[in-house]
Amino acid sequence: MIKLLSANLYRLRKSRVFWVELGFTLVFSLLICKWNYSPAIQSSQNPVYLDDVFFIYYELLGFVLAAGISLLVGTEYSDGTLRNKLIVGHSRGSVFLSHLLASVATSVLLLLIHGAVSGAVGFYLFGGFQLSVSQVAYTMACIFLSTAVYTAIFLCITINGSNKAVSAVLCLLLALVLLYLSSWLGAALVEPEVIHSQVIISLDGISYGPEIPNPAYLSGLRRSVCEFFYDLLPSGQLNQIIQQDFARAARWPWFSLAFFAAVTWVGFLFFRQKNVQ
Amino acid sequence: MMKLLSASLVRLKKDKTFWFCTLGILCSSLFMMLSVSHSVIDSVNRGYEMCLDDYFFNAITFLGLFLSVFVSLFLGTEYSDGTLRNKVIVGHRRDRIYLSNFITCAVADLVFVAAWLLGSLPGLFLAGPLEMGVQNFLIYLLLILGWTMALTALFTVIGSLSDNKAMTVVLMLFLWLGLLLCASAIYDRLCEPEMQSSAIMTLNGLEVQDPTPNPLYVSGRLRTVLEALLDFLPTGQSILLANNEIVNPLRQLLFSLAFSFLSSFSGIMLFRKKDLR
Numbered sequence: 001m002i003k004l005l006s007a008n009l010y011r012l013r014k015s016r017v018f019w020v021e022l023g024f025t026l027v028f029s030l031l032i033c034k035w036n037y038s039p040a041i042q043s044s045q046n047p048v049y050l051d052d053v054f055f056i057y058y059e060l061l062g063f064v065l066a067a068g069i070s071l072l073v074g075t076e077y078s079d080g081t082l083r084n085k086l087i088v089g090h091s092r093g094s095v096f097l098s099h100l101l102a103s104v105a106t107s108v109l110l111l112l113i114h115g116a117v118s119g120a121v122g123f124y125l126f127g128g129f130q131l132s133v134s135q136v137a138y139t140m141a142c143i144f145l146s147t148a149v150y151t152a153i154f155l156c157i158t159i160n161g162s163n164k165a166v167s168a169v170l171c172l173l174l175a176l177v178l179l180y181l182s183s184w185l186g187a188a189l190v191e192p193e194v195i196h197s198q199v200i201i202s203l204d205g206i207s208y209g210p211e212i213p214n215p216a217y218l219s220g221l222r223r224s225v226c227e228f229f230y231d232l233l234p235s236g237q238l239n240q241i242i243q244q245d246f247a248r249a250a251r252w253p254w255f256s257l258a259f260f261a262a263v264t265w266v267g268f269l270f271f272r273q274k275n276v277q
Numbered sequence: 278m279m280k281l282l283s284a285s286l287v288r289l290k291k292d293k294t295f296w297f298c299t300l301g302i303l304c305s306s307l308f309m310m311l312s313v314s315h316s317v318i319d320s321v322n323r324g325y326e327m328c329l330d331d332y333f334f335n336a337i338t339f340l341g342l343f344l345s346v347f348v349s350l351f352l353g354t355e356y357s358d359g360t361l362r363n364k365v366i367v368g369h370r371r372d373r374i375y376l377s378n379f380i381t382c383a384v385a386d387l388v389f390v391a392a393w394l395l396g397s398l399p400g401l402f403l404a405g406p407l408e409m410g411v412q413n414f415l416i417y418l419l420l421i422l423g424w425t426m427a428l429t430a431l432f433t434v435i436g437s438l439s440d441n442k443a444m445t446v447v448l449m450l451f452l453w454l455g456l457l458l459c460a461s462a463i464y465d466r467l468c469e470p471e472m473q474s475s476a477i478m479t480l481n482g483l484e485v486q487d488p489t490p491n492p493l494y495v496s497g498r499l500r501t502v503l504e505a506l507l508d509f510l511p512t513g514q515s516i517l518l519a520n521n522e523i524v525n526p527l528r529q530l531l532f533s534l535a536f537s538f539l540s541s542f543s544g545i546m547l548f549r550k551k552d553l554r
Contacts, residue, residue, distance in 0.1 A: 035462065040492030041492050044492065063454065067450075067451065070447070071444065074443055078443075165443040165445075166350075168443045169450075172446070173346070176342070
């Protein structure tokens, strides 16, 4: 197991895909800070805070992980490395686990690079976080767990699919679907319970008509189901973090741990019975 | 050339990815049109002024995603199965091979646009006719064909130069995503109003304060450059079409033609010198 893990990590160090991932994270983190910084806005009444900029990268994290994992782990199939590992006597469990640990290590490294660059540059340009230290620490822990869930999902797809290109397409499309699903859930849940029937703009200012129930408001079981999936999906949690909506943050770690365990277990069950050609 | 083209078209007809993408476009445009139509009809019933033109073209942005998946897998297979090398060995010229591939992908692009249109047709029955008129609708359709063709030309360059199928998939999806994000950032910045006024809550209700210059507003030569860039990028055109904000259709059509020509020309030049292993 240790040998497999060290071999995977060694391969990682030599992989161009891995370095491109790191480079992309670094450049994107810098660009986000640059794009959002304007001296005029910083000196206005409504300046941009580090909180508004720091978490934007996580919108794209799913795509970065999908591309990286599908290319890195997919090579194991195309080059026959996976079959060789099994032939020399390694169990399927240790092969799977070593890939999972190496992929999680890659994801953590990406988070660290982004945290260091965005944190340092962002702190210099926008000042500190508006969130307290404990809130930032809790949010980072939630981000780590969401990233681990993403990693497990993409690893399970790649390690159970024999075609590297198809695995890459599936992982990237899934990342996109998860992102859109979360945006859709977020938009549906943010609808207010009541709306004003009319808005009157006059010389005296703006006044509102009587309140009426919002037909787009989700209530009862439908709301609970939408909230459940919004909190369960890694993209949903990250979407809420980007929008700094921490109303149900207490249950995110438990949901992530359960989802991670379930995906890993299902992925391993399929991998155990897979015909490694 | 004709033999190459007919062989590619036969392959296209039998290609599973092509049919999956066509079905995907049909289903996604149908789903989006039905879901948006229902909420728009609901808003209209509540007194809001909305028409079909506002959202009829919303789904076209996704054509880029399906194009990237299809072109990468279709052209990637040419490399991985050695078809491309065989075509060169039997005496076909490289520029003709390139052009036949581009034309085949362009035919697929036409089918994709037709599938999008077919999926969007129920909107005409649900939410009434388009207010833009037949002539403008045809111009919009021509613009859609223009930007998708430009994107196809760009993807053909990558598909003809990258010999790793999985890497081609990732490159094209990231290129599409990058171009979309870039165009979206430019569009957002161009949408910033020149003057802004904040509203404050007083005892008399909401009061709008005197307008002040918006520091994010882009003016002068930079605005002209950004507007031209938005019109030049295929993804920029897709955003403008989706938001029904076409100002100068002729300019955009010419940009699409120039984009396609430049991409294809540079693609052929590079493909001539490519080492086909």
